[in-house]
Amino acid sequence: MKKLIFCVFLSGILSGCAEEGLKDRAISFKQPHYFPQINFPEGNEPTHLRFELGKKLFYEVKLSKNEDLSCASCHRLPAAFTDGRAVSSFHENEFARNAPTLANLAWSPYFMSEGGVPTLELQALGPIHEKHELSLSMEELIDRLKSSENYSALSKAAYGRELDAFAITRALACFERALISGDSKFDRYYFLNSNDYSELEKQGMALFFSERTQCSSCHAGPFFTDYQFYSLGFEDSDIGLERRTYLASDRGKFKTPTLRNIELTAPYMHNGSMSSLEEVVSFYNEGGGQGATRETRIRKLNLSAEEERALVAFLETLTDWNFVQNEKFLAAEQD
Amino acid sequence: MKMKIVNNYFFVVLLALFLASCGEESPQAPKPKVHLKFVPTYNGQPLSIDSVYTNSFGQQLRVENIQFYLSNIYAHNGSDSTLLKQAFMFTLLQPQTLSLNVSPQAFSSLSFGLGVPANLNKNVDPSQYENSNPLSVQGSNGMFWYWNTGYIFVKVEGRYELTGTPNAPLMDSYSYHTGDDPLYRILHFNTGNVSLSEGDARTFNIEVAIDSVFNRPIDPIDLSIDNLTHTTSNFPLAERVTNNFVSAFHLQ
Numbered sequence: 001m002k003k004l005i006f007c008v009f010l011s012g013i014l015s016g017c018a019e020e021g022l023k024d025r026a027i028s029f030k031q032p033h034y035f036p037q038i039n040f041p042e043g044n045e046p047t048h049l050r051f052e053l054g055k056k057l058f059y060e061v062k063l064s065k066n067e068d069l070s071c072a073s074c075h076r077l078p079a080a081f082t083d084g085r086a087v088s089s090f091h092e093n094e095f096a097r098n099a100p101t102l103a104n105l106a107w108s109p110y111f112m113s114e115g116g117v118p119t120l121e122l123q124a125l126g127p128i129h130e131k132h133e134l135s136l137s138m139e140e141l142i143d144r145l146k147s148s149e150n151y152s153a154l155s156k157a158a159y160g161r162e163l164d165a166f167a168i169t170r171a172l173a174c175f176e177r178a179l180i181s182g183d184s185k186f187d188r189y190y191f192l193n194s195n196d197y198s199e200l201e202k203q204g205m206a207l208f209f210s211e212r213t214q215c216s217s218c219h220a221g222p223f224f225t226d227y228q229f230y231s232l233g234f235e236d237s238d239i240g241l242e243r244r245t246y247l248a249s250d251r252g253k254f255k256t257p258t259l260r261n262i263e264l265t266a267p268y269m270h271n272g273s274m275s276s277l278e279e280v281v282s283f284y285n286e287g288g289g290q291g292a293t294r295e296t297r298i299r300k301l302n303l304s305a306e307e308e309r310a311l312v313a314f315l316e317t318l319t320d321w322n323f324v325q326n327e328k329f330l331a332a333e334q335d
Numbered sequence: 336m337k338m339k340i341v342n343n344y345f346f347v348v349l350l351a352l353f354l355a356s357c358g359e360e361s362p363q364a365p366k367p368k369v370h371l372k373f374v375p376t377y378n379g380q381p382l383s384i385d386s387v388y389t390n391s392f393g394q395q396l397r398v399e400n401i402q403f404y405l406s407n408i409y410a411h412n413g414s415d416s417t418l419l420k421q422a423f424m425f426t427l428l429q430p431q432t433l434s435l436n437v438s439p440q441a442f443s444s445l446s447f448g449l450g451v452p453a454n455l456n457k458n459v460d461p462s463q464y465e466n467s468n469p470l471s472v473q474g475s476n477g478m479f480w481y482w483n484t485g486y487i488f489v490k491v492e493g494r495y496e497l498t499g500t501p502n503a504p505l506m507d508s509y510s511y512h513t514g515d516d517p518l519y520r521i522l523h524f525n526t527g528n529v530s531l532s533e534g535d536a537r538t539f540n541i542e543v544a545i546d547s548v549f550n551r552p553i554d555p556i557d558l559s560i561d562n563l564t565h566t567t568s569n570f571p572l573a574e575r576v577t578n579n580f581v582s583a584f585h586l587q
Contacts (some may be wrong), residue, residue: 112482112483117481117483117484119460121462122460125479126481130482138473166462166463168462243483244483246567246570
């Protein structure tokens with residue numbers, strides 16, 4: 001009898017160990033000292049398993065209706081988490097836009113081109129439900145994923161709950177917050193005093209930060225964006241910020257995009273209408289588009305051809321090759 | 336002897352605890368209930384998704400989907416107001432009854448918001464709610480905008496054709512999705528003095544006259560012009576649809 005009780009007791013301990021096989025631990029994201037500290041939302045501080053669950057979901061094709069697309073379909077690491085296409089809708093869509101890079105989202109005060117989404121956790125819901133993107137209900141997604149022991153165990157270990165909308169959105173946000181890019185040639189020169197900047201790059205940097213071009217008045221700070229909304233004067237069907245505010249004065253305004261890794265994120269503009277940095281710089285040099293809401297700082301710059309080349313050379317120093325080759329951000333081996 | 340006294344004392348305490356717990360588990364009298372029965376109609380008849388209706392412009396339409404949020408459902412008694420339900424999402428192609436416990440039992444009017452109030456609407460993360468909550472990701476069942484966070488207050492969707500020719504196929508779609516804080520509306524209904532005792536229930540039939548969305552006399556909707564709004568894409572139309580939808584509710 002005593003032996004029987006001992007065996008039952010032992011099996012209980014062993015099964016308990018099996019359930020607790022996944023042990024989580026807090027982690028910190030490596031970030032440059034010249035970036036501000038990240039304010040992690042309460043309850044979604046980074047842990048090893050939250051990051052792993054988020055990464056697994058990011059590359060999971062079961063997130064899409066036909067199980068053929070994932071977040072990574074439009075956000076590919078080698079292209080700094082863009083996709084190289086003009087717009088990133090898989091269906092005809094009047095609001096289809098160029099895929100934004102996912103670098104340094106941890107510091108973004110809001111999301112989407114109109115700024116209508118206040119947190120990264122909430123943003124994760126959008127592409128899943130959007131009928132022009134992954135087009136799947138949360139209910140169906142959870143049904144698909146909960147049959148996987150791995151997802152269920154990860155969710156329990158990472159968030160202490162069964163896989164649900166809360167865990168899915170938190171995990172995706174945790175992974176995306178880890179996508180930190182601040183190790184470019186520019187960073188090494190500007191913040192770390194390296195001496196490998198060419199004369200052309202220095203000329204471009206001086207122009208970029210000058211009163212003459214005022215590039216840096218919008219593409220400001222360590223993330224090369226002020227997160228504000230401006231019109232470059234495009235006159236296409238996408239009304240931009242007006243869609244959220246109903247104000248005609250906001251027509252065609254979009255959130256300032258970061259310029260980090262800009263060399264890798266062609267084509268450019270909200271509609272992907274420009275294929276090269278040369279074309280973009282020329283567009284600004286000519287004073288932008290003709291739309292009535294065009295930002296007043298967008299005006300003819302009278303840059304010479306060499307100055308245009310210098311600006312392009314400078315922009316190309318914003319590429320963080322370590323970021324786009326970081327294998328930690330790639331999909332793990334599938335189960 | 337001493338042990339026996341202790342045992343007796345122990346038994347009395349145990350019995351007292353048992354009786355106390357029995358008292359806690361005794362069934363309570365059922366609370367009075369109010370049943371709000373929402374009945375969708377078109378031209379005074381029960382709404383049918385198979386029926387083709389004609390609007391005041393002679394255009395033919397079919398209604399394929401109606402969803403809306405009601406929130407802050409209150410019972411009022413003089414200056415006292417009691418919240419009965421925070422939010423509920425209706426899919427209303429068939430009559431649907433919302434049953435609510437009422438306390439206090441006396442009231443003279445009911446009110447509810449059409450839509451979701453501002454404090455629950457913007458900058459709210461629906462994934463924080465349990466699935467059973469109508470404001471959760473799953474409970475909202477497509478009634479949430481993810482590009483500009485906030486709930487869709489009212490959805491009316493279906494098909495139409497413009498010629499009015501009998502048996503003409505309804506090839507085109509109309510879609511009205513209204514929302515955003517300025518379109519939140521509060522509706523009041525006088526019920527007369529109602530006093531309910533424990534175990535009582537009272538049903539109120541509320542007609543939702545869907546024809547009012549299209550044929551409200553002071554603001555009929557011409558489907559040849561106004562067949563699409565997701566609020567931000569055409570706010571004036573969303574406002575008209577909202578006001579017309581408000582006029583659809585009638586306490587019977």
